[in-house]
Amino acid sequence: MKRSTLYKDELIVQIMGMTDKLQRRFQSEGVDEERSWMLQQTDNPAVISFLKRATMMMLHVIDAIVALEPVNGIRIASHLGIPRGSVSKITRKLVQEHVIQMEYLPDNKKKIMFRTTSLGKEVSKVHLALHRHVNMNVHALLNRYTPEQLAFLAQVQSDILNTSLVKEDLASIKDDPPPAAENPPEAMDMRQAAQEDPIRDLLDMLHQLDSANLSKAKDLLQVVFFAGHNG
Known part of the structure; x- marks a missing residue:
């Protein structure tokens, strides 16, 4: 097996x-980290008490109600992309916590x-502040990378989102490159330029020669690189 293949496998x-570590962090450590940040943003005892018990999905439901109120459970489920049964359970809990209230149409x-x-509303205000804070930090983090690196990352994310890692038999596909993502022309040109190798450069130079000079180049290459192998 080639060294480059081994390195790629590594x-x-x-x-x-x-990826597995990131997933675990977002599912456990990330929640605790976000909760800790929110608790530091308020001195309201009722808000602090609720945030200590609330799940992230409860906070998302509250945000949806703030944005759409008055709103029913069906629209909340559609807005968040979660089952209606989940919305029913969460809204019942939020009513008990006096975070939301029910009303009937006349x-x-x-x-x-x-x-x-x-x-x-106060809980949602703190949660939305968290989202703004995180978005600002994500933007600052990604801003460290070049447009070409970001285009590549976007392509990988798009490929993962649009590929079933269960149904697809990707192991049977060797080293064929994935389809190119839609990127700005400047990013594509720079990425293509970075992929060029000396062999391509040499071929481009040879293509520019006429037949007479091409023959001379062939003789010169034969003398310089292959003469020692003929003896």
Whole structure:
């Protein structure tokens, strides 16, 4: 097996390991880190008490209600892309916590609508501040990289999102490059230039010669590089 192939396999194993660590961090450490940040942004005892018990999905539901109120469970589920049953369980809990309140439409007593209470609005304010803070830090982090590196990262993310890692038999595909992502022309040109190798440069130079000079170049290459192998 070629050394480059071994190195590539090592990188793939490293990336897969890092991906697993990132997933665990976002699922556990990330939640605790975000909760800690939010608790430092308020001195309201009621908000602090609720944030200590709240899940991230509860906070997302509160944000959706703030943005859409008055709103019913069906629209909340559609807005967040989660099952209606999950919304029903969360809204019942939020009503008990006095973070949201229910109301009925005057012409339809069976249709329940939700609004946030003053406590809910304060909780949402802190949570949205967290999102702005995180987005600012993500932008600062990614700004360290070149446009070409960011274009490559975007391509990898797009490939992963659009590929089933369960259904697809990707192991049967060798080293064919993935389809190019849609990138700005400048980024594509620079990335293509970076991929050029000395062999391509040499071929481009040879193509520019006429037949007479090409024959001379052939003789010269024969003398310089191959003469020692003929004896």
